[in-house]
Amino acid sequence: MLSSSAQATGVGLDLRSLGDRERSPGREDASALLRFADALVGRTTDLDDARDHLTDVLGAEAIAPAAAAAGNFEMMNRVVDATGIPAPRRMDQLAPQLGLRLVDGELLT
Amino acid sequence: MIEPGAHEPQDPARDRNPSDGPVMDTAVPVAERLVAGIERTTRQIASGGTMWTGSQRVAIASVARSAAAGESGGDGSVLPAPARTTAAKVATDAHSMAQADVDTFDDPAAYVEIVGVVARTIAIDTFARGVDADPIAFPIGTDDPPSGQINPHARQRSSLVPTAGGAGPTTALSLVPAEDQAQEDLHGTLYLTYFEMGDPTIHKGLPRWQLELVAARTSLINHCRF
Numbered sequence: 164m165l166s167s168s169a170q171a172t173g174v175g176l177d178l179r180s181l182g183d184r185e186r187s188p189g190r191e192d193a194s195a196l197l198r199f200a201d202a203l204v205g206r207t208t209d210l211d212d213a214r215d216h217l218t219d220v221l222g223a224e225a226i227a228p229a230a231a232a233a234g235n236f237e238m239m240n241r242v243v244d245a246t247g248i249p250a251p252r253r254m255d256q257l258a259p260q261l262g263l264r265l266v267d268g269e270l271l272t
Numbered sequence: 273m274i275e276p277g278a279h280e281p282q283d284p285a286r287d288r289n290p291s292d293g294p295v296m297d298t299a300v301p302v303a304e305r306l307v308a309g310i311e312r313t314t315r316q317i318a319s320g321g322t323m324w325t326g327s328q329r330v331a332i333a334s335v336a337r338s339a340a341a342g343e344s345g346g347d348g349s350v351l352p353a354p355a356r357t358t359a360a361k362v363a364t365d366a367h368s369m370a371q372a373d374v375d376t377f378d379d380p381a382a383y384v385e386i387v388g389v390v391a392r393t394i395a396i397d398t399f400a401r402g403v404d405a406d407p408i409a410f411p412i413g414t415d416d417p418p419s420g421q422i423n424p425h426a427r428q429r430s431s432l433v434p435t436a437g438g439a440g441p442t443t444a445l446s447l448v449p450a451e452d453q454a455q456e457d458l459h460g461t462l463y464l465t466y467f468e469m470g471d472p473t474i475h476k477g478l479p480r481w482q483l484e485l486v487a488a489r490t491s492l493i494n495h496c497r498f
Contacts (some may be wrong), residue, residue, distance in 0.1 A: 228477025230402020235463035238395035240496035244366035247432030250497035
């Protein structure tokens with residue numbers, strides 16, 4: 164879906180940066196959003212710096228919707244995992260495009 | 273900007289009166305619809321559930337909140353041990369849940385309700401952390417008897433719990449209609465409504481592709497394949 168929405172709005176983005184964090188997404192806004200998500204969801208100590216950086220790049224108005232999107236998927240990830248909803252097979256096919264490897268059913272970076 | 277709440281709770285999961293105002297205190301601009309939606313979620317969690325009372329649901333949230341923060345405990349004294357264990361495990365290791373975890377409960381609806389309450393608690397806590405606010409307090413939970421209202425059409429299919437219709441992200445909690453509806457409400461608040469999901473060019477605070485970028489990275493960090 165990310166690929167579709169990026170294409171629909173004419174945004175060029177290296178999706179491999181999602182799984183391969185050494186790789187640049189090719190856009191400063193995307194890089195700032197990924198850094199913020201990493202710090203927020205990963206509960207790292209540089210969340211304040213990541214928030215400040217995202218503010219510098221996209222403005223303070225970007226923080227709440229970005230935090231909300233992360234919050235929503237913290238919810239949905241737990242719901243589908245804890246209820247054992249089968250993962251879509253297409254995810255296995257998309258793994259290389261996202262900078263990931265599928266090993267023994269696990270997605271690895 | 274959101275005005276500070278009326279007090280600073282010592283235990284934010286359990287120490288708020290229903291008449292208190294919003295409790296998010298942040299310098300980050302937050303849309304009114306987000307504040308309202310999160311307030312609805314806290315009220316819904318503290319109200320009587322399907323298999324658990326409001327006070328038990330707030331206790332489930334408290335245990336989940338502590339576990340996610342890497343702390344033991346939370347105020348789960350009103351909960352049976354399996355409920356405490358399940359709340360903590362869904363908060364920290366949801367991908368490891370198995371049929372045996374569901375079967376710990378006499379009725380899978382009790383498990384489904386815990387999953388819903390924990391998932392929404394983690395969602396609003398993540399949001400609060402993201403906007404540099406304290407954890408959002410819950411109203412005092414009610415002790416009204418649980419409703420017992422489950423979906424009579426739910427059947428065991430390809431997931432760990434019965435669902436109404438095919439098992440998927442939007443039907444995962446459908447055994448317990450109140451949880452199913454609460455998830456849909458918060459999904460629409462924090463991200464997109466199920467209807468808005470069909471619009472790849474929608475702008476809701478951020479353009480769709482930016483929202484999805486954060487969403488996708490969140491799922492990868494959580495080792496979730498959706």
